[in-house]
Amino acid sequence: MTSFCIRMLPLATALTFVTSALPAQANEEDCKPPKSNYAEIQCTSDKSYFIAFDNHYKPQAILDKQGKVVASLKGYDDVDAWYWEDGIFAVLKNNKVGYMNNTGKLVIPTVYDVMRDPDDKYDETWSEPVADGRILVSKGGKFGIIDINNKVILPFSDKYQTIESFSEGMAPVMSKSSKWGFIDKDGREVIAPQYDGVDGNFAGPYGFSEGLAGVKKGENWGFITKTGVVAIPFIYDEIRPFSEGLAGVLKGGKWGFINGANKTIIPFKYADSNVQRYSVNYMGATYFNFYEGIAEVATINDETVCINKSDKKVACR
16 A cells, blocks of 8 residues: 655645745735625635635635635535645545636546545645646555646556655655655656655655755755755755755754855754754754744744844744
């Protein structure tokens, strides 16, 4: 049976999620649902549309900004409103996944398996969004890649234990020997599985961010390019994805920030002991990721400490 890793949020969303913001998605500040008689209205990542639910939180309809029904969703069990990419979003019916466009047309039939790992209580996502015109799907315990016309791009097989979310046109894959590599959006294996880990956190493996991916060799972490060239050597104990030109990295119990040339931009002075972790592995996800020029670097006496790119203490967002 295919082995599943934690699959919760694609990289772009994961990076913004850990900073308590979703700039590419509809968040609470941006969300202004129209007036309607439905029990619940949910925003989508496309600010022109909303999802209406009944009292039992069953999808009822797609609404426009004026609250007018664009299409019925009755009969569906769930809707993945947060990932409305290229006007297409996932729907769930009878525990099968399909994809609908914003006019309510089912462009991909509900024939694919849910992506959720039943053995992982943290795994809440049941579908993958469209990314570069491609969708990662599962069928019969095997992963495959389709396009938005339901054409199979990567045939379903058990070649890989898992395929993770696409980011910047690349997706991490794990071989049967538990080594990590990358495929491109056409399913070609660009970087052969050879690494012991791919940088990740709540969302599972992050993949590429700003042209670089964090990977593990032995016990240490570094970064590679999309051609597999080692851009930053394997010398770090833990890393974060690049965000706004910088990556948080841990060495000798202290965190600092480097740029893509491995130059130290913010010195290694932030103690790992001040990172609140939710488990023994890399669950201090909110720390050492820059978002709008601010990064969390510590929690001291229950107070969160944040800095700007000049390493000056500033108010947290």
